[in-house]
Amino acid sequence: MLTRRDWIIGSSALALASAGGALAQEAPRTKQFVIDCHGHYTTEPSELGVYRKAQIEALSDPAKSPPPSSLKISDDQLRDSVQIQLRLQRERGTDVTIFSPRAAGMSHHSGTAETSRDWTLVCNELIHRICGLFPQNFIGVGQLPQSPGVRPDNCLAEMERCVKSYGFVGFNLNPDPSGGYWRDPPLTDRWWYPVYEKLVELDVPAMVHVSASVNPNFHGTGAHYIAADTTAFMQFVTSDLFKDFPTLRMIIGHGGGAVPFHWGRYRGLAQDMKRPPLEELLHNVYFDTCVYHQAGIDLLLKIIPADNILFGSEMVGAVRGIDPMTGHSYDDTKRMIDAAGLSEEDRRKIFETNARKVYRLDRVAALNSAGRQ
Amino acid sequence: MLTRRDWIIGSSALALASAGGALAQEAPRTKQFVIDCHGHYTTEPSELGVYRKAQIEALSDPAKSPPPSSLKISDDQLRDSVQIQLRLQRERGTDVTIFSPRAAGMSHHSGTAETSRDWTLVCNELIHRICGLFPQNFIGVGQLPQSPGVRPDNCLAEMERCVKSYGFVGFNLNPDPSGGYWRDPPLTDRWWYPVYEKLVELDVPAMVHVSASVNPNFHGTGAHYIAADTTAFMQFVTSDLFKDFPTLRMIIGHGGGAVPFHWGRYRGLAQDMKRPPLEELLHNVYFDTCVYHQAGIDLLLKIIPADNILFGSEMVGAVRGIDPMTGHSYDDTKRMIDAAGLSEEDRRKIFETNARKVYRLDRVAALNSAGRQ
Numbered sequence: 001m002l003t004r005r006d007w008i009i010g011s012s013a014l015a016l017a018s019a020g021g022a023l024a025q026e027a028p029r030t031k032q033f034v035i036d037c038h039g040h041y042t043t044e045p046s047e048l049g050v051y052r053k054a055q056i057e058a059l060s061d062p063a064k065s066p067p068p069s070s071l072k073i074s075d076d077q078l079r080d081s082v083q084i085q086l087r088l089q090r091e092r093g094t095d096v097t098i099f100s101p102r103a104a105g106m107s108h109h110s111g112t113a114e115t116s117r118d119w120t121l122v123c124n125e126l127i128h129r130i131c132g133l134f135p136q137n138f139i140g141v142g143q144l145p146q147s148p149g150v151r152p153d154n155c156l157a158e159m160e161r162c163v164k165s166y167g168f169v170g171f172n173l174n175p176d177p178s179g180g181y182w183r184d185p186p187l188t189d190r191w192w193y194p195v196y197e198k199l200v201e202l203d204v205p206a207m208v209h210v211s212a213s214v215n216p217n218f219h220g221t222g223a224h225y226i227a228a229d230t231t232a233f234m235q236f237v238t239s240d241l242f243k244d245f246p247t248l249r250m251i252i253g254h255g256g257g258a259v260p261f262h263w264g265r266y267r268g269l270a271q272d273m274k275r276p277p278l279e280e281l282l283h284n285v286y287f288d289t290c291v292y293h294q295a296g297i298d299l300l301l302k303i304i305p306a307d308n309i310l311f312g313s314e315m316v317g318a319v320r321g322i323d324p325m326t327g328h329s330y331d332d333t334k335r336m337i338d339a340a341g342l343s344e345e346d347r348r349k350i351f352e353t354n355a356r357k358v359y360r361l362d363r364v365a366a367l368n369s370a371g372r373q
Numbered sequence: 374m375l376t377r378r379d380w381i382i383g384s385s386a387l388a389l390a391s392a393g394g395a396l397a398q399e400a401p402r403t404k405q406f407v408i409d410c411h412g413h414y415t416t417e418p419s420e421l422g423v424y425r426k427a428q429i430e431a432l433s434d435p436a437k438s439p440p441p442s443s444l445k446i447s448d449d450q451l452r453d454s455v456q457i458q459l460r461l462q463r464e465r466g467t468d469v470t471i472f473s474p475r476a477a478g479m480s481h482h483s484g485t486a487e488t489s490r491d492w493t494l495v496c497n498e499l500i501h502r503i504c505g506l507f508p509q510n511f512i513g514v515g516q517l518p519q520s521p522g523v524r525p526d527n528c529l530a531e532m533e534r535c536v537k538s539y540g541f542v543g544f545n546l547n548p549d550p551s552g553g554y555w556r557d558p559p560l561t562d563r564w565w566y567p568v569y570e571k572l573v574e575l576d577v578p579a580m581v582h583v584s585a586s587v588n589p590n591f592h593g594t595g596a597h598y599i600a601a602d603t604t605a606f607m608q609f610v611t612s613d614l615f616k617d618f619p620t621l622r623m624i625i626g627h628g629g630g631a632v633p634f635h636w637g638r639y640r641g642l643a644q645d646m647k648r649p650p651l652e653e654l655l656h657n658v659y660f661d662t663c664v665y666h667q668a669g670i671d672l673l674l675k676i677i678p679a680d681n682i683l684f685g686s687e688m689v690g691a692v693r694g695i696d697p698m699t700g701h702s703y704d705d706t707k708r709m710i711d712a713a714g715l716s717e718e719d720r721r722k723i724f725e726t727n728a729r730k731v732y733r734l735d736r737v738a739a740l741n742s743a744g745r746q
Contacts, residue, residue: 173588180552182590216562217548217555222607222642226631229601234595238575254638258599258631264666265627268692268703269595293637300634306531319641330641 031093032347034334035355038207038253038288038312039097039138041127043084044105045077050052052105055119059111068121078130086137088315092334097315098359100141100172101127101217104220106211109179113147113154120145120158128166134280139361140168142209144195150180153194163202169359170251171199173206175232180215180224187232188239196245205358207247208232221318229257233285237270242284249284249358251310255291260303286358288312289350290335292330298340306346310354311337404466405720407707408728411580411626411661411685412470412511414500416457417478418450421499422596425478428492432484449650452502459510461688465707470688471732473514473545474500477593482552486520486527492532493518501539512734513541514580517568520553526567536575542732543624544572546579548605553588553597560605561612569618578622578659578731594691602630606658610643615657622657622731624683628664633676643710659731661685662710662723665692665703671713679719683727684710 051071053070058064071295089097100125108116124142131140142162160170173195175187185191187208199206213224229252235241242248259266267278287304290312291297300309311334319330328335337350357360389702419591424444431437461472474496481489515535517528535541546568548560558564560581572579586597602625608614615621625632632639640651660677663685664670673682684707692703701708710723729735 067461092400117442182588183554183555184590186590187639215555217557217559217608219607219611219642221603222610222639223600226603226635227596227637229605230599231591231596231632234592235590237595238592255634258634260602261628261631261634261669261672262599262664264664264696264703265599265692266595268665268694268696269592271694272692290637291637292641293676295675296634296637299668302668303666319638319645321641321644323637323641 036097037310099138104212108146108177116145141170146177172209180213180218207251251286256287290314297336391706408684409470472511477585481519481550489518514543519550545582553586580624624659663687670709
């Protein structure tokens with residue numbers, strides 16, 4: 001197994017090979033290093049669910065709320081719990097996963113800001129411990145203690161702690177903490193600016209990612225996730241957010257929702273509204289590859305420039321079955337990208353170098369390495 | 374210009390040609406008759422806006438609400454107002470448009486059920502008059518007097534009236550009368566069953582189509598429309614609606630939102646949830662072609678069977694500009710379908726025969742013809 005140090009070196013070698021042009025292309029092909037930017041911790045030990053249940057049951061009597069320190073999960077339990085991720089990484093050829101708490105589990109709509117604070121501390125700490133146990137396999141991304149109607153200033157301390165103490169490389173930002181009722185302002189409202197200032201200061205990106213839906217209209221992974229991705233992109237189209245934060249980086253998961261499929265609509269709407277062309281957004285906005293069939297992946301790769309696509313699988317996540325049409329897992333998106341006939345250069349961007357750039361992984365890997373010796 | 378009678382005859386000839394197999398394919402190619410299933414009346418005379426403004430201003434004092442009969446628009450005004458549609462039909466080679474009131478204009482969130490009733494009477498009557506003035510060019514589809522929180526039983530009389538008196542062939546059904554807050558039950562809830570019973574009884578389909586968004590999170594045509602289409606499909610995936618209404622036909626506009634792009638996700642989710650395969654939904658669910666770039670159209674045509682795709686352009690609608698990459702209108706979707714390399718059989722289905730089947734056009738055309746002699 002590669003150590004973190006190996007892959008930093010590997011990356012330099014690749015950069016050199018890339019600079020070498022034609023000569024490098026004739027050299028024996030090295031295995032492409034693969035970074036999966038979209039993995040959630042969905043195989044938690046049952047103790048975590050027990051804790052959360054007690055927390056929710058105590059909402060009517062906050063004094064009974066279990067303190068985060070009351071949750072006891074051993075390192076062995078954590079190791080056991082991620083064996084499935086490690087096996088799938090090996091089988092699929094993924095080297096490292098950018099790993100965050102279960103997205104549906106964030107459930108910011110439940111309880112108060114204090115509920116979300118305690119729950120976030122617990123969830124982020126587990127991610128941190130897993131990254132410590134398997135530093136070659138997981139890099140941490142945090143959830144935020146968002147709460148509907150609460151100014152997101154309450155997230156700043158946790159952001160600082162996660163990056164500076166845990167070495168996390170980004171955050172999941174929920175554009176709808178109400179869980180499907182969309183009662184907070186759009187992501188482009190100044191309401192959210194303290195979060196963006198902190199992201200810029202810490203030089204880490206956010207993935208736009210809603211949590212569970214409690215609105216019966218929206219199935220979580222089938223409607224709310226995809227609709228929210230689409231919605232966030234259109235918020236970006238109609239705003240000057242990235243003029244105010246030129247170095248802010250946002251990843252829209254699930255292939256950008258409907259955006260690549262309706263790219264002409266978005267180009268046309270931007271044009272009709274006399275907004276800048278979409279290409280300008282691509283200085284700040286990235287898409288992952290969580291699209292679960294070849295034709296969808298092909299469209300994504302055709303429409304969105306390779307510089308803006310980050311490999312992601314959402315494994316183990318929304319869809320867990322085997323596609324009978326292919327005999328492979330729906331979420332084995334690496335296989336589909338491999339089959340897409342990309343140039344070596346584009347493959348390298350999508351599987352590795354874009355993620356390094358967007359998450360500033362080399363810097364953070366070094367930090368982690370120093371912190372974990 | 375073809376008369377309605379001509380195109381009924383044309384259709385029979387085509388059916389015969391189709392039955393003729395190889396021999397028919399060698400016959401000289403006739404111009405394909407083209408039915409656009411998705412056009413809204415977006416070029417209304419300004420008097421309509423004045424009426425609506427007065428109606429909204431009277432919400433605090435309903436006694437001041439202008440009666441529908443107070444709106445005066447002459448036939449000449451109506452003729453003038455649709456010249457742009459007629460010109461675009463000629464230029465693009467569309468023969469007839471299935472035509473409904475401006476979708477964003479339905480604004481069911483404004484006022485009460487009485488507000489929506491009056492407004493719907495006015496809007497549907499204008500569509501009826503236009504269809505009467507240009508029977509070869511427009512076939513009517515109605516809006517419904519929906520109102521948030523009001524049981525949709527209040528729509529039944531208008532449905533009956535529109536089909537039986539106006540010869541309308543379908544309705545736009547708004548899955549979110551609250552305008553972006555999604556407070557009514559999902560489309561699969563029994564709340565909506567009276568509407569489905571009436572649709573089945575009248576043997577007309579509904580197009581799932583939200584109206585304007587008053588939620589600042591959702592841009593109307595860029596986010597709310599596309600998100601709602603995606604949401605409705607997932608509601609269908611998770612329900613037995615079409616077991617209860619096996620002959621009910623629903624069209625999801627805008628290419629089905631994100632659905633074809635994420636077809637693998639939907640197949641996988643259905644499989645994980647032990648729901649029937651998506652193909653079963655395709656007995657009842659159809660998609661239009663309002664996707665504004667070639668790669669999107671190509672994906673739609675590749676993923677969704679030709680039997681389930683109805684040509685649509687949403688002209689004059691959400692996107693009105695010229696795409697500088699092609700030199701043609703973004704919403705000139707006919708051109709993209711022409712460029713997609715379809716077989717003659719699939720072209721015929723998408724441009725004509727599916728719409729005839731889904732909207733029962735031959736029956737209704739005869740009714741209209743009888744009613745308008």
